[in-house]
Amino acid sequence: MADGIPQDSPGDRPEQQPERAGAAGSGYTGGNTVLTYVLGGILAWGLIGWGVDSLLSTRWLWIAGAILGAGGGYYLARQHKLTRRPRGNRGRGPGNDT
DSSP states (O other): OBTTBOOOOTTTSGGGSOOOTTOTTSHHHHHHHHHHHHHHHHHHHHHHHHHHHHHHTOSSHHHHHHHHHHHHHHHHHHHTTOSOOOOTTTTOOTTOOO
């Protein structure tokens, strides 16, 4: 600090900050988030199904809850656009521009 003016440290400016592996928007982070949604759905809805099983003296609702939770977790991941989008030129290879 010279003359009361603070100097920038090397990592203060955005253009000088190093890129981090697994930054937001990368495929690795998106895949982990999808996995978390699906496993969280299985766990949460499986536990809800288990609780309802205990109340109703049944033995199959926890499985239905786990399957519902897996589907719901995948649905949420699709809604948040964390899975791959279909290609726009599906079925058309190079040179098929007729």
